[in-house]
Amino acid sequence: MLRFLIRRSLGAVVILVLISAITFFLFFALPADPARLACGKNCDPASLALINENLGLDKPIPVQYGEFMVGIVAGRDFPVGHCDAPCFGYSFVNQEPVWPTIVDRFPTTLSLALGAAVVFLAVGVGLGMIAAWRRGTWIDKLFSSLSLLGQSLQVYFVGVLCLAWFVSGLSIMEQPAYHPITENPARWFSGMLLPWLVLSLIFMANYSRMTRSQLVEQLHEDHVRTARAKGLSGRTVFFRYAWRGAIAPIVTIFGMDLGSLLGGAMITEYTFTLHGVGRLAVDSVRLTDLPMLMGVMLISSAAIVVFTIVVDALYAVIDPRVRLA
Amino acid sequence: MTVNRTSKVRTCAIALAAGALVLTACSEGGGSGSDRSTEPTMEAHGITLGSAADSTGPAKEVPGAKKGGTVRVLQRDAYEYLDPGQIYVTDELIMQTVYNRTLTNYQVDDKTGKTKLVGDLATDIGRSSDGGRTWTYTLKDGLKFEDGTPITSRDVRHSIERLYAKYQTNGPLYLQQWLSGEGQTFRKALPDGPYGGDHLPASVLDTPDDKTIVFHFDQPRAEVPFAVAMPNIGAVPPGKDKKEGYNKAPVASGPYKVADFKPGKGITFVRNEHWDPKTDPIRHQYVDRFEVSFGHQWMDSTRRLLADQGADKRAMTWNNAVDPAQISTVLKDKEAMARSLTRTQPYVDVVSINTSRVKNKKVREALAWAFPNGQYLQQYGGPKAGEIAGSLVGPTLKGHNRDFDPFQKRKYPGGNIKKAKELLKEAGKEGYRIVYAYGNDKPAQDASVVVVRALEAAGFTVEKKELDRGTYYTQIGKVNNTYDLYRSSWSADWPSGSTVVPPVYSGKNVHDSSPNYSHLNSPTINKEIERIERIEDLDKAAPEWVKLAERVLTEEIPQVPVFYNRLFTLWGSGIGGVKFHEPYGAVDPTAVFVR
């Protein structure tokens, strides 16, 4: 297990370094002029040059990349100030190192992702189990249709519709917003409720479908048949035997979904005006805040890579048949 | 599992989908439906000069005002600069009024909304001698910084001398240039500012005692009282000035001080106990705290203020406008309208014609006739966001002539296409190729649609060029740019044509990143600018500037005026004392209180 984790972690580091390199070099093909963003209304060429020099934009790009990578590990000094490790660069727009901003935005994204994940996992798997348990009945059919429909919905449509109905129209839900859970858990909950529900509506479809088909498949497997033949009750068979076999693939999908959600659900955050990491990325594109974008890109990739490893490890724990190769 | 079973499920799914459609179909349609809304009428007030008596504190009590409470301030853009020397954009201009005091300042009357220029740190708006070449200011008694140390003339001198240092790149330059030379040459008078122990000679900036500051100019400067109202002419304690570091920890002289600044996120102001209301004719200290948070798009702040729930009842915004998409919702809401204001801002939106490319005056005239001002303004929010402009200088400017509209923009909101077509034909330039550049934000993209349609109807061939929003002004600011037509907006720094006409239309200012985006360099206009700059009497100069701006438009057509900006904004029902700060075009926070 340990060997597996070490090996995968090293692989992950290599992948992240590659991603950072690709991202860094591609971004500096952008015809952006970050110095101008640090200048003001009466900006003249002299001040522009001054700022340019101050921020080290005149060095060759490979040198800039080298400095960037060193900064992540050791921190670095900019003429405008010191940037502590992990230093993911300095945002000219915010006049601040990138890392604190991402750290600041992350709780929003985390709340959104975890809350939604709890809802869609519980509801999705629950519905799938009911459908498998009652397979062939009208309940099964209804749930199958619902999940098919759910899968076909888009946040940018359903999200806006829900805002129009439940927030502006009926006023039964609060305008989505992030309030720190540490300050006021009730407001945190009510502020995130609508985004959670909308995300869940879309995501849970996959889980109920998967749970159902896995369970149905498992019920035909030999070990389950044997259990039944031994005279165990249907309920015991269902929950003790069939269920265990169905968990592994669900965990896989869950890990991937959670990883990508933590990397920033841009459209969701944009629709509900939540200021998370995804929103930060979109805003950075608009403001051509390249250092910020680099940072978000790396953090998001890291989230995906880390969750892939976690899932693989979990997979092995759940399903001993999988070799940690 | 037969095909038939799954087929039924699918049929069911399709039925469900259809059901969902019916559900959405039930939603009520939009549109204001009944009455057509009418355009609001409003007047700009202009600014009068206050006497020494007007300059003495305390400020008149606001009826019904109470002490205490926290006000939340919802702002779209994050503040970049707290250092008063670096402040120039509207958001920050209005924000600094709560902690930063300057030699003179604007006093907005609570009832009439009229603005008066009065002494702030100084006892009056300044006394001139030597034919306007020398200006003397005396500091009031009892002025203190937030740490309790008294404010002296040395602190004022330091606030000015530090502007000569290289890192001070963003603030206004009027006073420095008048004292020490045009362009960037003034910096040579004091390289690196006062940090090495050097000072400007007494023949330029003199502080004979702790209370007196004397400016010596080489020519008459009538507008000094306004120039020293800019945020960078205040008081900065030399001992606390850590150059760039001062940007995050400015020392307050006003009724509030910075408690907590999180760049990109927000800032909190709390009471400054050492501020003495008896010295201040402008500001109050009603609320305990201002909690400013950034990142509230107009849509977000409008929704919160409109809903008026919970903590948002005690929320306001200093310059977020009502989102264009929600204007009709707000207009229908009588309760919300009672806590709103719509006022003219000092900005004028224009489209510049690149005169170094479009040299033919007839072609420029055709462009001016064809430009669809009304349709363009509609994309930015219609009459609540601005008023169709006929002149290059706005209604807040002294001497503005409301009837001046040479291209009949009010009569033809979609542009006078016929006239433009004729002119283009006369010039023999049918099919003339125009490169229209615009920033890649939503209203500008929508506006590009109507601009292209109108110009093409008038016989131009239009090529659109979308520019990055972040670098838009750099790109159109290059003298050798390859665009013909681009929008820009300019605001008078104080309500005089001298802060509009020379920077925007003087041939001296044709260089990169200059506000003279049309590259106009006309000998007659240049000569006129120099003549009017010498007029000592502000009341005489004002109409001359307006007339010159009109001449620029009719004789040279370097720009087409599009609309005069307006601010339509809301505040929470738990807040009182809200008024409009006309010179800055934002909501004045100085008299705000919690009900």
Add this chain to the structure above:
Amino acid sequence: MVAGELVGRSPRQLMWRRFRRDRAGVVAALVVLFFFAVALLAPVISWLYGKDAYTTYGLDRPELLDPVSGYPMKPNGGIDGEFWFGIEPKLGRDVLMQLVYGIRTSLLIGLAATVLSTITGIVIGVAAGYLGGRTDYFLGRLIDLLLSFPQQLFFVAFMPVVTALFVSPEKETPTYLRVTALVLVLWLLGWMQLARLLRGQVLSLREREFIEAARVTGASPWRIIRRELLPNLGTPILVQSTLMLPMFVTAEAGLSFLGVGVVEPTPDWGRMFAKGAEFYEGDITYMFFPGVAMVVFVVAFNLLGDSVRDAMDPKTTR
């Protein structure tokens, strides 16, 4: 058909018969066809309907839009006998035409990305599976790397880069280039799933007797891939690409929703959602038609994908 087949019906005919019996599948196929027809025949529809996607009717005829708010004067988004789906707030264009041409743009982009991704997926998947060894290892790592990219973020961040690579800063970004850039960005991160799937399939097929036999008889690798492998990969390729298309169309719409996709004045499906989100408080009707069309479109594709799978491989349990 392969020579020497004794049964009267070819597998393809069998499949077709099975598919035709699946009513929902047939309906879904018709709906999908309808969308393609709309996209293809947009100019004809415009001609019959008498409106186009560019004219700002609301601005040219002031009685249609409220002068202050810019919303349609008539209720329900200005739906009437003349404007069947209403008019767009502020710019006053015809919603039906916007939608029809928007579908055309988005489907074109989605289709192009699907074709490119499918071809790439086949080439790389088959190469990795068939050649094995170092090639397989290298391609596998490449797929891993690309799968680790945050997809949505990549789309958003690299759109401006890709456009900047092709357009000199002095020139207008032509619409076709913007579209090309979108296709490229979608394609770049769209082919890995299919490739990975096919690699697995090829790996298992490679060991089967009929491939072995072909190899023994001296068939060239190219012939083996073409004649023996590809026909056996038809099901996953068809099913995957059927699911890929709506994925790309919605991704493209998402990009335009975020403001980094197709720009004015080219009509675009996704941009209609961005506008809808802007206008929903005053005119929710505007959102209705593009939204419903999108749901129907995606549902139909998902149903069609399922039906195709069932028809081609009746053993699959659902």
